[in-house]
Amino acid sequence: MQKSQNISRSVIVRLPRYHRYLSELISMNIERISSKELASHMALTASQIRQDLNCFGGFGQQGYGYNVKALYEEIGKIIGVDKLKHAVLIGAGNLGRTIASYMNFNDCGFELSAIFDNNPEIFGLTVGGIAVQSIDEFESYCSTNTPDVAVLCIPSSAATEIANTVISCGIKGIWNFSQKDLIFQDDSIYVENLRLSDSLMTVRYHLKD
Amino acid sequence: MQKSQNISRSVIVRLPRYHRYLSELISMNIERISSKELASHMALTASQIRQDLNCFGGFGQQGYGYNVKALYEEIGKIIGVDKLKHAVLIGAGNLGRTIASYMNFNDCGFELSAIFDNNPEIFGLTVGGIAVQSIDEFESYCSTNTPDVAVLCIPSSAATEIANTVISCGIKGIWNFSQKDLIFQDDSIYVENLRLSDSLMTVRYHLKD
DNA sequence: TAGATTGTTAATCGATTAACAATC
DNA sequence: TAGATTGTTAATCGATTAACAATC
Numbered sequence: 001m002q003k004s005q006n007i008s009r010s011v012i013v014r015l016p017r018y019h020r021y022l023s024e025l026i027s028m029n030i031e032r033i034s035s036k037e038l039a040s041h042m043a044l045t046a047s048q049i050r051q052d053l054n055c056f057g058g059f060g061q062q063g064y065g066y067n068v069k070a071l072y073e074e075i076g077k078i079i080g081v082d083k084l085k086h087a088v089l090i091g092a093g094n095l096g097r098t099i100a101s102y103m104n105f106n107d108c109g110f111e112l113s114a115i116f117d118n119n120p121e122i123f124g125l126t127v128g129g130i131a132v133q134s135i136d137e138f139e140s141y142c143s144t145n146t147p148d149v150a151v152l153c154i155p156s157s158a159a160t161e162i163a164n165t166v167i168s169c170g171i172k173g174i175w176n177f178s179q180k181d182l183i184f185q186d187d188s189i190y191v192e193n194l195r196l197s198d199s200l201m202t203v204r205y206h207l208k209d
Numbered sequence: 210m211q212k213s214q215n216i217s218r219s220v221i222v223r224l225p226r227y228h229r230y231l232s233e234l235i236s237m238n239i240e241r242i243s244s245k246e247l248a249s250h251m252a253l254t255a256s257q258i259r260q261d262l263n264c265f266g267g268f269g270q271q272g273y274g275y276n277v278k279a280l281y282e283e284i285g286k287i288i289g290v291d292k293l294k295h296a297v298l299i300g301a302g303n304l305g306r307t308i309a310s311y312m313n314f315n316d317c318g319f320e321l322s323a324i325f326d327n328n329p330e331i332f333g334l335t336v337g338g339i340a341v342q343s344i345d346e347f348e349s350y351c352s353t354n355t356p357d358v359a360v361l362c363i364p365s366s367a368a369t370e371i372a373n374t375v376i377s378c379g380i381k382g383i384w385n386f387s388q389k390d391l392i393f394q395d396d397s398i399y400v401e402n403l404r405l406s407d408s409l410m411t412v413r414y415h416l417k418d
Numbered sequence: 419t420a421g422a423t424t425g426t427t428a429a430t431c432g433a434t435t436a437a438c439a440a441t442c
Numbered sequence: 443t444a445g446a447t448t449g450t451t452a453a454t455c456g457a458t459t460a461a462c463a464a465t466c
Contacts, residue, residue: 439451
């Protein structure tokens with residue numbers, strides 16, 4: 001369960017997939033699974049799965065495989081979904097409001113607790129049970145609430161400035177939906193850049209002309 | 210410009226990033242750039258950039274670097290953003306409506322031309338200038354319009370069934386927002402699985418406990 | 419015990435980085 | 443010509459795959 005010894009990004013991005021697929025197996029009342037079976041369902045190899053899991057510990061049993069429920073719990077703990085961290089969302093436009101209401105933050109290890117915007121017309125508007133407040137109140141909010149993560153649903157033009165603001169207020173992680181990809185050298189800050197249009201462009205690339 | 214000789218996914222996912230960063234340089238009126246400068250701005254290495262670009266051709270000039278405008282155009286052609294393909298969106302719930310109106314499909318090489326849903330209450334509702342129609346009309350729509358790509362904004366439970374439907378109707382690419390990741394062995398079909406919650410979980414993983 | 423499947427080491431494959439001759 | 447920077451080959455690094463002894 002130690003994240004210490006530099007787990008590669010390739011492994012990390014597979015953890016949520018394992019987690020999700022195991023939850024499907026649980027809902028199908030499947031008790032045990034071998035790396036071979038898991039591999040065939042997830043388009044991976046059995047070796048890869050065993051290598052991945054052994055970064056964190058030996059969760060299986062020779063001759064048996066893995067207990068689905070137990071492995072699901074372990075991976076949940078590795079990701080950290082069992083301990084909710086504190087998230088805030090900035091930018092309550094079209095996309096921001098959808099993310100706030102559509103995403104199940106709790107299942108991903110977060111409690112979404114505040115939404116900020118710079119447009120006075122939507123101050124007080126409730127999204128997913130949370131009232132939108134002015135971005136001007138962000139700093140004072142942070143001094144009392146110390147959020148861990150900021151979800152940025154803002155235009156590229158504002159991205160760098162807002163990112164610097166949230167980091168100076170102690171934010172340790174950014175889930176960035178803006179087009180501008182945010183790059184920080186300080187590795188105590190983790191930034192996950194989504195870049196929806198980049199993703200769409202890869203679909204375009206793969207089509208024959 | 211040949212996509213034939215198996216370009217690796219690592220390279221492909223960087224193409225939209227180059228494209229976007231070059232467009233920023235254009236708007237800053239910067240005419241030329243070296244792989245070294247580009248690298249430092251994008252957190253890559255100069256070697257990597259030259260290797261990437263040389264998968265498609267020699268776009269630079271020794272002693273000079275790359276012409277920003279020309280390289281931007283070339284990469285645009287490689288991705289295919291200059292030739293709009295035909296996209297349809299399925300699932301006009303919260304997320305689907307946001308994607309339809311928020312995304313600039315044209316900039317990514319697509320024309321979004323129809324939206325389908327199974328909820329009669331929203332049939333006729335206009336989203337981004339397009340009226341939502343019944344999913345029952347999908348097949349007949351395809352027989353006359355032959356769309357290339359389907360954007361799936363549907364619940365996981367419906368994902369596999371709808372994916373099979375769209376493929377049987379001749380769709381060649383899927384931009385999948387559902388949690389269920391769609392895996393097809395047929396490599397004439399390209400699927401880009403977004404998995405927003407997986408992305409959020411990687412942010413959770415990187416936070417200290 | 420025999421069969422199955424893990425955990426783990428070694429081999430392979432692929433991607434990134436370094437180096438440098440070519441050349442603008 | 444001298445300086446800069448590419449295109450490209452070779453070296454390194456890391457991730458995936460294969461193999462197999464350990465063991466349930």
